[in-house]
Structure formats: structure tokens, C-alpha cells
Amino acid sequence: MKNVPVVLTGYGNVGRAFVRLLTDKRLECARRYGLELDLKAVLRRSGGWLAKGCDDAEALTSSGASVALESHPGWVPGLTFDSAIDRLTPGVLAEATPSNWRTGEPQLAFLHSALDAGWNVAAASKGALVVDFRGLTEKARSRGLALKYSGATAAALPTVDVAAIALAGASIERIDGILTGTTNYILSRLEAGESFADALIEAQAKGIAELDPSMDIDGWDTACKLLLISNAAAGTNLTLADIPVEGIRNVSAAMLADARKEGRAVKLLGRLTIQDGRVKAEVKPVAVEPSHPLHGITGTVKGIAFMTDTMGTVVVTGGKSDPRGTAAAMLKDIINIYR
């Protein structure tokens, strides 16, 4: 049995789902992978919780989201990330703080500190990776550490690991992705004749869209994921500045009607094209043909199509779009680091 120290940053919906999942999967991880995932600390803005022993961690993980972290024994007000990891044998950082994709903070500092201190990383937040993809991946590589981010790249929909493992040896010529469940859901409602405003309110009421939905609707969430997937899967070196981004605010009833007449469906696509070494990435609404592999992907479902030289087109769709699905993607990364 291999013991893996785990530190979690962020204790919102995803962080809490991750803690719950660690409990639910404890026996299975031991049996199937020989791994004992040992939660040592949970950091939030206001401080951190430190496990004092096995029993303490067990109490936290089995109570899951039901009791406030701050009322558990081991809560240290004002505890910082650096001082928490200083006390611990390096393991893996599970990073789930909210994502600021313009500055990358606060995760950017966490990730650099963690890598500097010899920790592997399984990230669910995009911000830091989008802002400093090259710096972080090169730091991880030069130190022989794993930097994984399935949780940040469409979560339970597998994207980067399919490209790296299942398409090994094939060259990716194009990627088309429906990478944001929210926008796909709203487009499906527009197709059904709803107004944009109504569709958005409905998505917010169902908890699908954020209260500030602009990141999704204006295409930036898709662009961030496209950047990470392209850089990881196709070896590109994209920054956000390289990606023209158009969201779904201006998708008109006329555009939808025109598309429908020809059997096409409007999707917000993140698209990467690599032709003769020239890389082009963009995010925009596209009226896709019925023969397009993502034509039938509706509602909150996501999907990605890899067009390759030797394996043809390989399409992955589905994957749970909720905090537990994202937590499952983080757990997957941790298992794949240590198995």
C-alpha cells in the first residue's frame, strides 16, 4: 500500500465533493490501485485545517460537507498555504480554488510554491494554467513532478488523457470541442424557441449557469479549456491572446432558423486546426452539418472530436457536469500519478 499525502486548496462545491469522494472511494482506491489517499490539510482563504492523525482526517472526510470546516478540530485561523505544506512530506496538491483567468491568482502562487516544494499537482482550476501554462509545465517537468488538470479541462469528460494515451502516436489535425455545458444548454433552449434572456434565467435557476455567466456566455470558459487541451494534447504553445473569441450573445433567431432549414445545429465550438505546421485556434458559434460528430450533442452534455492522421476521428462525449464529476476527474489524476 502506497501512502499519498493530499493537500486540498479551496473548499467550495468542488472541494467539498472531493473530500466526500475520498471517503467514498477509500476502500476502492486501496483494493484497485494499492493507494491510501491521506488528506493532510485543507486550505481556504480564512485559514486552514490540519489533520492531527488518521482519526481526525477520517472524521472530516466522513462528515463531508455537512459540518463547517472551521468547527473541526485542527482548524487554524490564518494558516497559509506555504506554512501548511512546510510541515508535510510532499504528496499531491488538489487545487480547487475559484479560477481567476486574468491574473491566475491565488492559484498561481499555490502551484509555483507546491512545485518548488516537490509536490505533484491535480488542478481543477483553469486560471493559473491559462496565465502561465509554459512556466508551470516546464517547472513540473524540470523537477520530475506531475502537473495534471483533468478537472480544469472539461472534468469528467476525458480530453487530455484521451489525447495523450489513447491517441499516442497519432497526429492531431483538428480538435472541435463543445466544452461548456452552460452555453450548449442555452443554445439548445434557443433552438427550442426560447429567448436568450429566458434561457439564461432558466439555466441560472437550475444551477447550470453561474450568477455571473459572462465567462461562459462570452466564450472565455471555452477558450481557456481549448488553450489547455491544445497545449497538452497537440503540443501547441497558445496563450489566450492567440484565440479570437466570440460567445453566444449574438446568436440570432435568424441564424438558428437558417441552420435548421439545412439540418444544421448551432454549437459554440472551440476549434483548433493544425495544417502544415500552422496553428489556428478560435471560439465561435458554428452551424455544424448533420454529419459533424458533435451535431447531436445537446443540453448540458459536452463533447470533443479529435481528427487525426492515422486513427481517423475519435469522439468523446458525456461525463458528469457537476462538482462530483469534477472531483472524480481530480481523483483520476491523482490515481494516474501514483498507480
Next chain:
Amino acid sequence: MKNVPVVLTGYGNVGRAFVRLLTDKRLECARRYGLELDLKAVLRRSGGWLAKGCDDAEALTSSGASVALESHPGWVPGLTFDSAIDRLTPGVLAEATPSNWRTGEPQLAFLHSALDAGWNVAAASKGALVVDFRGLTEKARSRGLALKYSGATAAALPTVDVAAIALAGASIERIDGILTGTTNYILSRLEAGESFADALIEAQAKGIAELDPSMDIDGWDTACKLLLISNAAAGTNLTLADIPVEGIRNVSAAMLADARKEGRAVKLLGRLTIQDGRVKAEVKPVAVEPSHPLHGITGTVKGIAFMTDTMGTVVVTGGKSDPRGTAAAMLKDIINIYR
């Protein structure tokens, strides 16, 4: 750069495509993975070809399928598999001899010999694995060797590696697979109103169906793949005797018409269900609902849906269904063994 000795058994369509692919991907394998895949021998029933030096291997791989293997320098009439690998430093066996799924021979002997002699395996043939899955996988595990068979489990459609890597930590509760392009093509033609006999003749004329198509049509090809995928991905211990198999010979116009009336589509599914530890595997034509993730998969396209506990349903479709696609799956396995 890591040098990897490669021995190929079988020089039919897949074997020749594999040799061609080694040439085409030589530089890319070196650049992306630091691997030099070094073809040392090719064995067929009548004898074998042995590389005498780098130039010799290069001459073979760059001429590809265009020149008969027997007329190359290095051809040794009557050379056996065992005497060929006896002379070589162990590397990886690329196994592409025609598959006999009742006896497993001749591959069964090759695979045991190869594992006994310390060779890793990337197999494209199903026979030996179906007949002796447990014996072969346990031999590989006990010797610390890799035994991979993407080429035998729907080839360029990723199945076992998606389950092992992209779904790590999730429990598979059901697998539904359209695993044979031939039968899916014939069903699509039947849907379009053709007779079974005409659809079969058309599939054979297009090179989609074998001249003896019974293995596909009667469901055994699907059953063999379901067995391998289930045992690898869900840890079952199925043998062919555990799988009731019904092919598509008796799919009637009435069944198709009934399905169509309700918007359903008839597919030959390989299905695994795991509920409360009870495992059930079967192959039969199923009229799937429009909401089923494989409903829209038509023609020679294949697809697989994994229903999981924590990641929801993850669906993979597509993947080239030709010898080059199968060769690409073998190459992928080799890269993943040595990267």
C-alpha cells in the same frame, strides 16, 4: 533515445500496414517520445525475415508492402518464432496473425513463448486472449511485462485505455458497445430498406465484410471484444461460455419497422452489466431509444458507452476501421509501454 527491438508476427493487411506505419512515424516517435522502434524480425507461416543491420530494416520498412517479404535479403525459409526471438534482446512482440478464436492458435503459442522470454506484447489478434485471458495476463503480471491489445479491442476506437486511464477511480456499472463495423453497416443498410442478402453482398464488395462473414454476423466478433474489454476495464473474469450471443441474421423487417415507429434504432450491442457485484454479459440486437448515446452511430462507425458511478456516462465513437487504424492502435500500445 530509447531503442526498442520489435518483432512482428503476421504479414497480412495489418502486418504490412504496421511496417509502413513504423517508417512513416519514425521521426515523430523519436521527437515526441524519444523512442527508436527497431524492427528486428517479421515472422510468417513459411519462414521469417531477420534484419541484418539498420540499413536492412530500413529497406524493408521503406518499401513497405510493395515488395514481397520473401524476396528481401534476410528472408530465412522455415524460420520459427522461437528461434527468431532466441537471437534477440527482448523488446516488444507486435502480434498480427489471423485470429482463431476457438483454439487461440497459432498466437497462443507465440504469446506464451514471448512472455516466457521476457518480451512485452502489443496484440492485434483476439484469439489467444479470448481463449486464455487469465493465463496470459497473469503470466505478464508475474513477470512484470506489458500485455496490451488495443488492436484487438476495436482498434483505433479507444476502449480499454479510456477505461483504465480516463475513468480511473470510477466504477463501471454498464458497458454498451457497437464493436463491429460490419454488422453496424449491414444494419444501417437494412434500415434503409435493403434485404439482408443484398446488404451482405454490398458489404463484401466494399471490403467491409470478410468472405466468411459469420464471425461478425453471428455476433462472435462482438462477443470476443466485449470479453476482452470487460475483463480489462471492469475486472471481470469472463470466458466466451459466459456470454449468450445472438447475431443479426434474424433481424426482421418487422423488428426494424416497429423500432422505427418509436424512433428507436436496431443495433448489435455487446452489453456488460454489473449490479451489486453480479456480472451479466450478452450480445444481441437491441432497439435503442433516441436518448441512447449510441443511437446515432451508423454505417461502419463503432462506439462504446461506459456508464459509471462518479463520472456519469462517457461515450467514445469513431476511430478508423481499416488496417492502418489497427496498426496505429498497435503503435499506440508500444509507445505507451516504453514512453
